[in-house]
Amino acid sequence: MDKDMKILIVDDFSTMRRIVKNLLRDLGFTNTSEADDGITALPMLKTGKFDFLVTDWNMPGMQGIDLLKAVxxxxxxxxxxxxxxxxxxxxxxIIEAAQAGVNGYVVKPFTAATLKEKIDKIFERIEAA
Amino acid sequence: MSTEAAVAEIQEPTDIRLSLAQSLVTNLEQGNTAAVEQLINDLASQQESALFQEVGKLTRQLHDSLAIFGMDDRFPDLAENRIPNAKERLNYVIEKTEESAHRTLNAVEEALPIAHELEENGSNMRQDWAKFTRREMNAEEFRQMSKRIETFLESVETDAKQLNQGLSDVMMAQDFQDITGQIIRQVIELVQEMQDGLVTVIRNTGSSSKSSNEDNKKNITAEGPQVNQEDNPDVMSGQDEVDDLLSSLGF
Known part of the structure; x- marks a missing residue:
């Protein structure tokens, strides 16, 4: 797994974005950007060459599930x-998100260990494929 | 009751009072005392019946307004489900914020003495070192200082680790803001809806308009945090259940 990969964090609450960003940094991922909903995230994804997307579901504007479907x-x-x-x-x-093609699903409130486990699992699968 | 009907009801007693007044004048002019007395009594009783009619009208309006409350689908739903639900959600907000505050305070209380001790040990060490550089230290004192330096360096490592852990705990305790923010936003929406509903009732008093049913089409959409997880079998109780569900879906 490339620790320099570019990650976009999408959540409407800045505190949650900060928490996710800090946790990712603890895991060694420092190349992160933030967006506060799907509408701002989608153009960033289209031009920003991101390697990984971490998104909330419930956001004003464009919801996470719709962002996932658009991606x-x-x-x-x-x-x-x-x-x-x-x-x-x-x-x-959760079934809806799985059918829409999500790679991992973490429910809040979550722990640093859960986030690490899910990210590791996602990239293990991608590298194995 | 329409305005026209109300005017017609008032018209009749006014006519009666006018004719009573006219014959009162005539009888007064003719000095007909008995008839005058009778006519004054009749006029007074007319006044009374007009008052009863007003009270009757108000009663009917009140009844109609209450009927609107009963007929509008939103009101029973608000009273029976959504307001109690909002109360439950706000209690959950209190719980979450309290829990976070305690978690933060616990971490701070654990970290403070460590920081204090680091400061104190560092200061002592600096004084020892100054004494050594001034060549005021004999061989035995130097041996003791070396020992203290060794233990200090060891403790710095473990203390820093503990401080790191404490700070991470403080950070993670802030996750309440996201969840409580979503819940409060939902309650604000509910209050807004109630306000709109009440304005509609006030505007429509006297007419019984029934609101159109909201479309009940099943759509999977964001609902925010689930507050009462125990009573709903469709709600996953945590990450483990989510993982089980996803692995059953081939993840």
């Missing part, structure tokens, strides 16, 4: 690994 529908971005970090914890929502 998968875009031929340039369709293979971008996406980790959803969200408080949405209903069965049908």
């Amino acid at each position: 998968r529908a875009d031929p340039e971005l369709s293979s971008l690994p996406v980790l959803m970090v969200t408080a949405e914890s209903k069965k049908e929502q």
